[in-house]
Amino acid sequence: MRFSIYRYNSETDREPRMQDYVLEEIEPGMMLLNALIKLKAEDETLTFRRSCQEGICGSDGMNINGRNGLACITPLKDLDEPVTLRPLPGLPVIRDLVVDLSQFYRQYRAVKPWLTVHDPEPEVEFLQSPAQRDRLDGLYECILCACCSTSCPSFWWNPDKFLGPAALLQSYRFLADSRDQATDERLADLEGPYKLFRCHTIMNCVQVCPKGLNPTQAIGRIKKLMVKRSV
Amino acid sequence: MNMQMTGLRAWLVQRVAAVYVGLFSLYLLIHFTTDAPGSYSEWRDWVGHPGIAVSWALFFIALLLHAWVGMRDVLLDYVHNTAVRLVALLGLALFLLAQGLWALTVLLGAGT
Structure with missing residues (x-):
């Protein structure tokens, strides 16, 4: 061969x-x-x-x-x-x-990929109903291989300003999490012409994802949350 | 509330404008296949009708806003030099504004 x-x-x-x-x-x-x-x-x-x-x-x-x-x-x-x-x-x-994946990881860190809780933490554990847990399916499986973000022209042209599909999928993973209480801050953070809105929905990310995930859909859902928040 | 049309606001404006342009175009298509004006004076009467004139004006506003957001997106993607981008955005704004004024004069002319 x-x-x-x-x-x-x-x-x-x-x-x-x-x-x-x-x-x-x-x-x-x-x-x-x-x-x-x-x-x-x-x-x-x-x-x-x-x-x-x-x-x-x-x-x-x-x-x-x-x-x-x-x-x-x-x-x-x-x-x-x-x-x-x-x-x-x-x-x-x-x-x-x-x-060199530094830029890719910087954008990942920028979405604060961890749970943020303002209430006092529960004594035992955070409880989640099966339905709430199901909302994370198709989001938590990302392995950060960078296949999606590096196939995205918007990420090629503005890798320092546009977060890219991988980071945005992770952003939605925490927006969709019933335990996270930083929804407002997260959405406010994504405002502006670059971080989220350089996505033009060409779906290269969906085509290449080796785990079969759908960053475009996650980005669409973030936009929906932003609209809800602004009206 | 900031008045800048970036991010969510620009995206929403582009979507809403697209829906209006799409629906109005559909209406035009149906109107011209079923009830096309037979003469120039009939055409002028139709365009001069206040409801139609306002719909046309909204159509041009929506079209220009849609074009502004779309073209600005292209410039943000590809033109990274600040001075060049500024000149390009300014040129685009002037061009779209001129188109809008032209459409306005046509519509006002049809109404008289």
Whole structure:
């Protein structure tokens, strides 16, 4: 199987280049990450992030044949040759397929992704009805792999001002949480032309999310809450 | 309340304007297929009718507001140099304002 992989070392290279690789031993059911690990055994300079190998940690997000995804849960048999691998678009490349996610995490932190409670904390635990808990489904599963935000043109053009789909999904995760009491502050924080409203609903985020989540819907629901709050 | 049209307000204005433009366009389509004016004087009478004239005026206001928010969005996305953006926004505002004044003169002319 033929591969064409983006190579760049930010410390030594002036320009990135595409390097061709061939992998002979393809086993049935093999995932792209397995192929990358085998290629790395042949060429140890090839650099990429990986950890759990089962789509939970979100480390191996990359651009696979033009589409963001996780290498560990992308079957090789679904890919056209040569398999073209590039780092996630729009972020500074540290080396090969490894990008600097600082900006992405800054936007995540900006939505205060934790429960804020103004009342005295309960003595035992926060109680939630099953229905209230269900409202978090489709939101809490995000693994912060950055596939969505780095496929979003609005995030490419304004990564420092637009929060991006991943952070906005998390913002809604806490807005939707029955235990959180900072709804007003959270919504006020998202006002302005950039943080939320650079989203033009093109839904690239929904298309690439390896966990099948829907940031666009979450953003729509935030807008609905904002409208409710303002009237 | 701040009067700046950014964020939620701009987004809402764009949505509401789109609904009005859409509904009025539908009305125009139906009107011109079922009851089209047969002559220039009939056309002028129709446009000169206060209800129709006001609907047209609202249509142009909605259209221009919608265009303003949409074009401003494009400029915010792509034009990052402050001076260039300012000039572009100013040019856009003048252009849309001129269009609005033109529409207004046409409507006032039809009413007399």
